[in-house]
Amino acid sequence: MGSSLKYNRFLRSALAEEGSFATTTDVLSWIASRAACNRFTVERIPFGALMQWSTDQDTGDLVHSSGKFFRVQGARVQTTLGYIRQWDQPIIDQPEIGILGIVAKEFDGLLHFLMQAKMEPGNIDGVQLTPTVQATRSNYTQVHQGARPPYVDYFLDREQSRVLVDQLQFEQGSAFLRKRNRNIIVEVTEDVPVGPEHCWLTVGQVHRLLGEPNLVSMDARTVLSCIPLVDGPHSHPPTAITEASGGLDLSSLSLFGSALLESVRESVQSVHRDERVMSWLTELKCRHQLSVERIGLNELRSWKRGPDVILHEGGGYFNVMAVQVEANNREVASWDQPLIEPVERGLIAFLVRRFGGTLHFLVQGKIEPGNPDVIAVAPTVQCSLGHDRLGDRGSWPPFLDVIQDENRDSVRYSCVQSEEGGRFFHVENEYRVVELPPEGDLPLPENYLWVSLRQLNELLRFGLVNVEARSLLACLPLTA
Amino acid sequence: MGSSLKYNRFLRSALAEEGSFATTTDVLSWIASRAACNRFTVERIPFGALMQWSTDQDTGDLVHSSGKFFRVQGARVQTTLGYIRQWDQPIIDQPEIGILGIVAKEFDGLLHFLMQAKMEPGNIDGVQLTPTVQATRSNYTQVHQGARPPYVDYFLDREQSRVLVDQLQFEQGSAFLRKRNRNIIVEVTEDVPVGPEHCWLTVGQVHRLLGEPNLVSMDARTVLSCIPLVDGPHSHPPTAITEASGGLDLSSLSLFGSALLESVRESVQSVHRDERVMSWLTELKCRHQLSVERIGLNELRSWKRGPDVILHEGGGYFNVMAVQVEANNREVASWDQPLIEPVERGLIAFLVRRFGGTLHFLVQGKIEPGNPDVIAVAPTVQCSLGHDRLGDRGSWPPFLDVIQDENRDSVRYSCVQSEEGGRFFHVENEYRVVELPPEGDLPLPENYLWVSLRQLNELLRFGLVNVEARSLLACLPLTA
Numbered sequence: 001m002g003s004s005l006k007y008n009r010f011l012r013s014a015l016a017e018e019g020s021f022a023t024t025t026d027v028l029s030w031i032a033s034r035a036a037c038n039r040f041t042v043e044r045i046p047f048g049a050l051m052q053w054s055t056d057q058d059t060g061d062l063v064h065s066s067g068k069f070f071r072v073q074g075a076r077v078q079t080t081l082g083y084i085r086q087w088d089q090p091i092i093d094q095p096e097i098g099i100l101g102i103v104a105k106e107f108d109g110l111l112h113f114l115m116q117a118k119m120e121p122g123n124i125d126g127v128q129l130t131p132t133v134q135a136t137r138s139n140y141t142q143v144h145q146g147a148r149p150p151y152v153d154y155f156l157d158r159e160q161s162r163v164l165v166d167q168l169q170f171e172q173g174s175a176f177l178r179k180r181n182r183n184i185i186v187e188v189t190e191d192v193p194v195g196p197e198h199c200w201l202t203v204g205q206v207h208r209l210l211g212e213p214n215l216v217s218m219d220a221r222t223v224l225s226c227i228p229l230v231d232g233p234h235s236h237p238p239t240a241i242t243e244a245s246g247g248l249d250l251s252s253l254s255l256f257g258s259a260l261l262e263s264v265r266e267s268v269q270s271v272h273r274d275e276r277v278m279s280w281l282t283e284l285k286c287r288h289q290l291s292v293e294r295i296g297l298n299e300l301r302s303w304k305r306g307p308d309v310i311l312h313e314g315g316g317y318f319n320v321m322a323v324q325v326e327a328n329n330r331e332v333a334s335w336d337q338p339l340i341e342p343v344e345r346g347l348i349a350f351l352v353r354r355f356g357g358t359l360h361f362l363v364q365g366k367i368e369p370g371n372p373d374v375i376a377v378a379p380t381v382q383c384s385l386g387h388d389r390l391g392d393r394g395s396w397p398p399f400l401d402v403i404q405d406e407n408r409d410s411v412r413y414s415c416v417q418s419e420e421g422g423r424f425f426h427v428e429n430e431y432r433v434v435e436l437p438p439e440g441d442l443p444l445p446e447n448y449l450w451v452s453l454r455q456l457n458e459l460l461r462f463g464l465v466n467v468e469a470r471s472l473l474a475c476l477p478l479t480a
Numbered sequence: 481m482g483s484s485l486k487y488n489r490f491l492r493s494a495l496a497e498e499g500s501f502a503t504t505t506d507v508l509s510w511i512a513s514r515a516a517c518n519r520f521t522v523e524r525i526p527f528g529a530l531m532q533w534s535t536d537q538d539t540g541d542l543v544h545s546s547g548k549f550f551r552v553q554g555a556r557v558q559t560t561l562g563y564i565r566q567w568d569q570p571i572i573d574q575p576e577i578g579i580l581g582i583v584a585k586e587f588d589g590l591l592h593f594l595m596q597a598k599m600e601p602g603n604i605d606g607v608q609l610t611p612t613v614q615a616t617r618s619n620y621t622q623v624h625q626g627a628r629p630p631y632v633d634y635f636l637d638r639e640q641s642r643v644l645v646d647q648l649q650f651e652q653g654s655a656f657l658r659k660r661n662r663n664i665i666v667e668v669t670e671d672v673p674v675g676p677e678h679c680w681l682t683v684g685q686v687h688r689l690l691g692e693p694n695l696v697s698m699d700a701r702t703v704l705s706c707i708p709l710v711d712g713p714h715s716h717p718p719t720a721i722t723e724a725s726g727g728l729d730l731s732s733l734s735l736f737g738s739a740l741l742e743s744v745r746e747s748v749q750s751v752h753r754d755e756r757v758m759s760w761l762t763e764l765k766c767r768h769q770l771s772v773e774r775i776g777l778n779e780l781r782s783w784k785r786g787p788d789v790i791l792h793e794g795g796g797y798f799n800v801m802a803v804q805v806e807a808n809n810r811e812v813a814s815w816d817q818p819l820i821e822p823v824e825r826g827l828i829a830f831l832v833r834r835f836g837g838t839l840h841f842l843v844q845g846k847i848e849p850g851n852p853d854v855i856a857v858a859p860t861v862q863c864s865l866g867h868d869r870l871g872d873r874g875s876w877p878p879f880l881d882v883i884q885d886e887n888r889d890s891v892r893y894s895c896v897q898s899e900e901g902g903r904f905f906h907v908e909n910e911y912r913v914v915e916l917p918p919e920g921d922l923p924l925p926e927n928y929l930w931v932s933l934r935q936l937n938e939l940l941r942f943g944l945v946n947v948e949a950r951s952l953l954a955c956l957p958l959t960a
Contacts, residue, residue, distance in 0.1 A: 097766050166759030168766075182766055184759075228755070275708070278941070279646030279664075286577050286648075286662055372853075461758070462942040 010164075011229045011260075013111040014203040014478050015252075020107040021200045024208050027129075030199060031215070034117040035127040039328045042121045046308040047322050050336050060298030060305070062320075062338050068138045070094035070423075072320055072338050074295040075177065077369045080288045081447060083395065088300040090310055090320050091369060092340070092423060094179040096137040097168065100219045101155040101184045103132045103192060104164060105200070112200035113185070114151070114192065115220065120421030121325045122339050124428065128217040128421065129209060132198065150195070154186050161186035165226045171467050172419070173368030173376060175318070175340055177292070180372075183223045203227065210475045213416040214428065218471055221417070225460060225470035229478070230264045255352075255412055255435065256453075257478035259359035263454035269358040270452040280449045281464070284365040284375045292369045311343075316386060318342050321425065339425040344386035346429035348468045349403045351380045352412065353436040353450065361456050362399070365447040366466065376466040377459050380448070385430070398445055406434045413476055431472050490644075491709050491740075493591040494683040494958050495732075500587040501680045504688050507609075510679060511695070514597040515607040521806045522601045526788040530802050530816050540778030540785070542800075542818050548618045550574035550903075552800055552818050554775040555657065557849045560768045561927060563875065568780040570790055570800050571849060572820070572903060574659040576617040577648065580699045581635040581664045583612045583672060584644060585680070592680035593665070594631070594672065595700065600901030601805045602819050604908065608697040608901065609689060612678065630675070634666050641666035645706045651947050652899070653848030653856060655798070655820055657772070660852075663703045683707065690955045693896040694908065698951055701897070705940060705950035709958070710744045735832075735892055735915065736933075737958035739839035743934035749838040750932040760929050761944070764845040764855045772849045791823075796866060798822050801905065819905040824866035826909035828948045829883045831860045832892065833916040833930065841936050842879070845927040846946065856946040857939050860928070865910070878925055886914045893955055911952050 022030060047055060052065050062072040075091040103114040118130040135149045140156070154161045165185040172179075194200070206224060210216050250258065262269075272280075298305070302313045310320040319341040326334045351362040366378035383389070383397050393401065412433040419427035436442065444450075451459070456473070459465050465473075502510060527535060532545050542552040555571040583594040598610040615629045620636070634641045645665040652659075674680070681689075686704060690696050730738065742749075752760075778785070782793050790800040799821045806814045831842040846858035863869070863877050873881065892913040899907035916922065924930075931939070936953070939945050945953075 163755060163759040165755060166762045168762050182762060184762075275643060275645060279643040282646045282648050282662060282664075462944075464942075 008231050009111045010227050014229055016110050016202040016204040019112050019202040019205055024205050031117050031127050040119045041326045043324045045322050045324045050322050052336055059296030074297045074300045075369050076293040076295050078291040079367045081367045091177050092175055093177045098136040098181045099133055099155055100131045100181045100223050101133040102223055103151055103154050104185055104187045110202055112202055114198050115201050116198050121323050122421035122425040124214050124418055124426050130217045130219050131223050134219045155184055161188045167226050168463055169222055170372050173370035176370045183226045207477050214418045218420045221471040221474040222467055225474040230260050252479050254477050254480045256476040259453045269356055270455055271355045271360055271450050277451055277455050284447055290367050290374045316343055340423055341425040342427045344384040346384050347381055348379050348429045348472050349381040349432040351399055351434055351436055354438050358452055360450040360452050363449055363451055377464050378466045379469045379472055382468050403434055410435045431475055488711050489591045490707050494709055496590050496682040496684040499592050499682040499685055504685050511597045511607050519808045520599045523804045525802050525804045527802050532816055539776030554777045554780045555849050556773040556775050558771045559847045561847045571657050572655055573657045578616040578661045579613055579635055580611045580661045580703050581613040582703055583631055583634050584665055584667045590682055592682055594678050595681050596678050601803050602901035602905040604694050604898055604906050610697045610699050611703050614699050635664055641668045647706050648943055649702055650852050653850035656850045663706045687957050694898045698900045701951040701954040702947055705954040710740050732959050734957050734960045736956040739933045749836055750935055751835045751840055751930045757931055757935050764927055770847050770854045796823055821905040822907045824864040826864050827861055828859050828909045828952050829861040829912040831914055831916055834918050838932055840930040840932050843929055843931055857944050858946045859949045859952055862948050883914055890915045911955055
């Protein structure tokens with residue numbers, strides 16, 4: 001890790017398993033202590049007890065008293081791809097673009113990221129590691145009439161910082177219409193005040209914490225997934241690429257770390273040309289349709305509404321419920337809000353495989369109601385794991401059998417991660433990456449394709465990869 | 481032009497000023513003869529005389545009898561960027577994805593493209609050079625009950641061809657809601673029947689024909705703009721890049737040809753890092769809003785409707801009118817349709833400038849009602865040149881003065897090109913590229929940025945560049 005790696009400061013930070021401040025072990029105790037010393041209670045309440053939210057008399061929609069923030073309404077969905085092709089569902093309409101922002105600063109020659117220990121009402125263990133700032137536009141323009149979130153000015157005022165990453169990325173297409181966040185990392189050189197809820201960590205430290213269940217929040221994961229750990233080959237002269245790997249102890253790298261470095265030197269080794277990848281996506285967008293009609297929450301077919309829950313008649317999918325929150329360390333000390341509560345645990349998994357030595361990921365083109373453009377690039381498997389479904393193999397989505405049946409030796413990552421606790425209540429997903437042997441035939445449905453890590457990162461950069469895939473990509477450890 | 485260029489067959493074709501078939505001079509006579517030997521009449525008719533279109537009683541919208549194809553309706557637009565920020569206008573809703581497809585085949589070691597001499601009702605000189613196929617979904621699924629367009633199967637059936645380019649690109653955001661076309665080039669090896677309306681040309685020949693006014697159609701230009709004339713640096717080992725320019729007679733290249741080759745070797749020479757370019761676009765999308773409410777054509781404020789024209793009360797912008805068409809060489813022999821007719825000639829121009837030897841283009845982030853995502857990357861200047869506007873310099877958009885005042889020596893391209901004659905009637909735009917000297921200060925409004933050709937091509941590939949900019953980029957000659 002000599003100066004030959006200077007050209008990519010992100011990668012250096014990712015390879016640093018300890019930083020200049022808290023050790024990774026310290027971080028675990030710090031997070032536990034944040035949970036212990038803050039009062040934070042979350043209580044289920046009936047919809048009728050919501051003070052800041054009301055039910056629209058005409059539509060039954062749940063709306064915030066400011067008219068901003070978000071709205072829970074209904075969607076009538078029709079599509080041409082997938083196991084079920086026509087359904088109604090509750091959906092969250094959140095047109096505002098929020099900020100998921102991390103402040104970065106160099107200490108001892110290493111980029112550190114200011115991470116926050118934050119509570120959200122839907123979190124399973126209360127406190128998770130989040131970006132420096134996560135704020136809806138309503139937050140930082142103070143619709144809630146709370147204090148302006150600290151650090152937010154680093155992201156809004158370019159005089160104070162230098163942008164390292166700044167991409168619009170969309171969130172769960174199964175639950176949101178139009179929800180996008182600005183995934184942004186800015187670098188500062190000035191002194192940054194660090195409160196008790198914040199801590200400077202290297203990317204490598206965050207990677208290690210991603211081995212713990214439900215600790216690093218989805219918001220942190222999506223921002224991490226946008227980090228260009230290796231520069232594009234255009235960013236430096238060809239010699240630097242060779243130097244890069246020359247200066248590295250390759251034996252310390254994991255499968256994914258090696259794939260990252262390879263991706264710069266990849267030349268023509270992808271199974272498919274870049275234009276073929278683009279064509280696959282174009283073809284799917286031309287062939288398939290998605291129609292999402294907004295309807296009132298009280299017009300939903302096959303859903304029923306009780307005083308404190310909206311649920312599917314078949315008992316599947318998710319519920320809408322409401323909570324009352326008391327906190328002593330948030331810009332607003334107490335509030336209430338609706339949340340999405342899952343009925344089943346989910347599975348988010350990639351099959352990976354080496355083709356000619358180059359690691360490839362099996363992606364699917366998936367339709368979900370909130371997709372910005374019909375088809376999004378999704379993980380190999382993204383589904384719920386209800387007992388009903390697991391019992392009936394006929395209903396399994398493609399490759400679930402491969403993921404479930406694979407022996408332990410080929411599992412390259414496996415952990416339980418939860419979804420964003422500001423909208424989702426106790427949503428857990430199994431995250432898994434399974435490597436297939438290079439030989440053997442694996443027929444693919446039309447909406448599946450093998451892409452290299454470089455190709456997947458390029459699609460991600462342009463906002464075409466869904467949050468489930470981004471989130472899993474962020475988890476992959478670079479070192480063995 | 482030896483074998484060192486084999487790795488990019490598009491570039492070789494672009495440097496070939498003559499091909500294996502018609503000479504470029506022959507092409508001009510062929511196009512003239514196609515116009516002479518085909519009966520094609522276009523007659524203005526009142527809306528009431530339209531046979532295949534009717535006026536919706538409730539909304540006043542002009543709709544096709546099939547319910548498909550397109551619809552002329554109204555849009556109420558509100559935005560936060562630009563000279564005028566609130567207006568009503570007629571707009572064409574065309575949700576179907578059409579095909580703009582070119583069949584390519586290698587002859588004598590050179591890629592040739594099968595171009596068509598095609599008439600469209602809105603063309604100024606009747607016949608223009610178009611892609612092999614241009615077809616709406618209604619065309620090729622035979623909603624018009626005409627014959628299935630020839631050659632269309634090469635694009636729909638992947639067994640018959642290999643995809644070279646396949647991108648979804650959107651069209652005029654000022655006139656269309658949601659109109660996107662699949663810009664696709666496929667290569668075949670089998671014998672292709674060539675009728676009297678088609679001809680094999682090299683990219684270089686088409687480039688030379690782009691020096692003629694109103695000859696190469698907008699549809700052809702947008703497909704050409706998607707061609708990766710140089711591969712990304714990842715597509716071949718670094719040595720090939722050096723070889724590439726080694727095998728070339730650099731003195732034969734134009735400013736743009738040199739910039740293309742440079743773009744592969746560009747390394748860190750762009751004025752702005754790629755993440756800075758992305759951040760500029762992200763920031764504009766977060767800062768600005770675009771609201772487009774669909775309204776009935778009879779609800780438009782400030783527009784009036786006569787029996788044969790819908791026009792703005794101030795006399796500006798464009799009119800909607802209708803024509804009756806008779807043709808003997810189209811899948812449908814006679815039809816009628818509404819068209820958009822401009823009131824003024826337009827200007828589409830890029831300022832270019834060398835920074836540290838690397839050519840950069842000044843792009844603007846522009847809002848138009850049909851933009852897929854609020855802001856699109858547009859040319860430096862994209863405006864109409866009405867007498868009113870030209871007389872009042874205060875109303876000029878940024879940099880129009882620089883384009884207008886620049887002396888002849890710095891004009892790198894100048895020609896009149898027309899817009900798509902299937903929707904636009906006699907729409908002409910001046911296309912111009914003006915080079916600024918490297919020295920001197922040029923302050924930029926927030927929504928303008930200098931980007932290198934490689935960066936612009938990357939934005940284009942992901943569908944972020946508007947059709948006006950794409951169309952102008954396609955015109956740039958590679959050889960001096």
